[in-house]
Amino acid sequence: MGANGAVTPTQGGILVLDFGSQFAQLIARRVRELNVHSELIAFDTPLSEIVARNPAGIILSGSPSSVYDNDGPKPDPALWESGLPILGICYGVQLMAQQLGGEVGPSSRREYGPADITISAAASPLFAGLGATGAERVWMSHGDSITDAPPGFTALATTDSTPFAALADPARNLWGIQFHPEVVHTPGGKRLLENFVRTIAKAEATWTP
Numbered sequence: 001m002g003a004n005g006a007v008t009p010t011q012g013g014i015l016v017l018d019f020g021s022q023f024a025q026l027i028a029r030r031v032r033e034l035n036v037h038s039e040l041i042a043f044d045t046p047l048s049e050i051v052a053r054n055p056a057g058i059i060l061s062g063s064p065s066s067v068y069d070n071d072g073p074k075p076d077p078a079l080w081e082s083g084l085p086i087l088g089i090c091y092g093v094q095l096m097a098q099q100l101g102g103e104v105g106p107s108s109r110r111e112y113g114p115a116d117i118t119i120s121a122a123a124s125p126l127f128a129g130l131g132a133t134g135a136e137r138v139w140m141s142h143g144d145s146i147t148d149a150p151p152g153f154t155a156l157a158t159t160d161s162t163p164f165a166a167l168a169d170p171a172r173n174l175w176g177i178q179f180h181p182e183v184v185h186t187p188g189g190k191r192l193l194e195n196f197v198r199t200i201a202k203a204e205a206t207w208t209p
Helices: 024-032 047-052 077-081 091-099 189-200
Strands: 014-018 038-042 057-060 086-089 103-119 135-148 154-158 166-169 174-177
Touching (some): 047 077, 057 189
Parallel strands (some): 014 038, 014 057, 057 086, 086 174
């Protein structure tokens, strides 16, 4: 907040909605390492306040909750129709799928730790420069998975037990990944975040510590 209590504009940076993930702060830090301003805000921040901050894009963090929890954290429903580029990570992408008409259910095989995703749409800007062999090593941590994509979404990557390890609706600028790009255990995570932040959201690298 500013000195007079007003919201400090993000001015073309990236807002990270915090759903309670232990990695939420790390996501914001990884964006700042790209020289793009980023800050962590509450998951239920009203869209009007988000828009007032003038972000280039939004990232939804993971969460220890399940999308089926009655008291699980949920964003302002208007967020999905905001037109802002949005990247959902883990719980964030499951929320996106469920709230937009897809299906989420318990995984047939829970994934915790390293996994190899098969990139099925290598031309997607989200995976530019990644998956030269058609596969990419990532870090998973989830018990639920998307079983049916919402209307307008297509799969970008899969694993043996996760049919939607990544998916997107480019027309609405909605993107999601089931894995964690912010941790060092996802070697290409920095490149993927850069693809979203710089290429998709078109944030400018003008921020310095």
